[in-house]
Amino acid sequence: MWEKTAERSMTLYELxxxxxxxxxxxxxxxxxxxEVMEKRGFGPMLALPSFIACTPIGAIPGIPSLAGGTIxxxxxxxxxxxxxxxxxKKVLELQCDADQLRxxxxxxxxxxxxxxxxxxxxxxxMRQTIFRSFIALCCVGCGIVMIPLELIPFMGLVPAFAVFIMAIGMATDDGAVALVGVSxxxxxxxxxxxxLATAVG
Known part of the structure; x- marks a missing residue:
């Protein structure tokens, strides 16, 4: 179960x-x-919106909710x-400033x-269905909680970063990293x- 192989599906640098x-x-x-990454699996797809939400672009109003909804x-x-x-199509048409992201x-x-x-x-x-489903449930929860957390400055970073770590684990076939993201x-x-309870109270 803990054995390593010689190759990864993708490196973080490549991603x-x-x-x-x-x-x-x-x-x-x-x-x-x-268009470039859709055939590379769900890991890279989860990585982009979570990465954007972790950057200064994520401070733009509406971005955390859009990223959370996409996740x-x-x-x-x-x-x-x-x-x-x-x-x-509406999600695929979402845009951001190329210079800033670059x-x-x-x-x-x-x-x-x-x-x-x-x-x-x-x-x-982590490749087993039950564990992939557990990662997916964690990502679902993170995506949901990111939407109301937009009302609290910087709080959306925590679930967004967790999704990004899980996505890296999925993209690089590193189950240990995926477990860190789950935690x-x-x-x-x-x-x-x-x-949220404090803000509502």
């Missing part, structure tokens, strides 16, 4: 590279990433057993090179509901 807009591109659409839609499809993710990804990619040394295929129980998501639920 970030796919998120980086082209040099002369002014506007980045979700569809640009989707929710993708995670539900994992639970439904779909082989390839699907999103409505700059952020460029800053993170050198860190990704160092992180990639520790990302190896392992803990293959973060459970922490995010508790913290998020406490903050």
């Amino acid at each position: 970030l590279g796919k998120m980086q807009p082209r040099a002369r591109q002014d506007i980045f659409e979700f569809a640009d990433f989707w 929710l839609l993708i995670a539900l499809q994992i639970l439904l057993g779909r082989r390839h993710p699907w999103l409505p 700059y952020i990804v460029g800053k993170v990619k050198p860190i990704a090179v160092r992180v990639d040394r520790f990302l190896v295929p392992r803990c293959f129980f 973060l998501s459970l922490f995010g639920f508790v913290l998020g509901f406490e903050q």
